[in-house]
Amino acid sequence: MSVWIAIGVTAFGCYLVKLLGLLIPAGTLERPLVKRLSALLPVALLTALTAQETFGGGQHLVLDARGVGLAAAALALVLRAPFLVVVAAAVAVTAGVRALG
Numbered sequence: 001m002s003v004w005i006a007i008g009v010t011a012f013g014c015y016l017v018k019l020l021g022l023l024i025p026a027g028t029l030e031r032p033l034v035k036r037l038s039a040l041l042p043v044a045l046l047t048a049l050t051a052q053e054t055f056g057g058g059q060h061l062v063l064d065a066r067g068v069g070l071a072a073a074a075l076a077l078v079l080r081a082p083f084l085v086v087v088a089a090a091v092a093v094t095a096g097v098r099a100l101g
Contacts, residue, residue: 065101069094 028034054066072093076086 065094065097068097 050070054070055061055063069090073086073090076089081089
């Protein structure tokens, strides 16, 4: 039953956030700071999530094949490779390191 309560509270929270977004005056959304934050905040949150999932291991830092795969993906991005090539490079390097280890 507690799972359904959590789902209900989450759904209500999502609805409330959506409603608050509609109630904000348009002039507020046109400010340069708000525009810059709305463009950069999702990138920062996704980066933090990626780092947490790659290097987090409970209470300690984990350096394994995932980190090497992430580095390969970063290198492919620096070289301006297409998205599928970036993903393929990360997968191939991660699999190669795991096969060696």
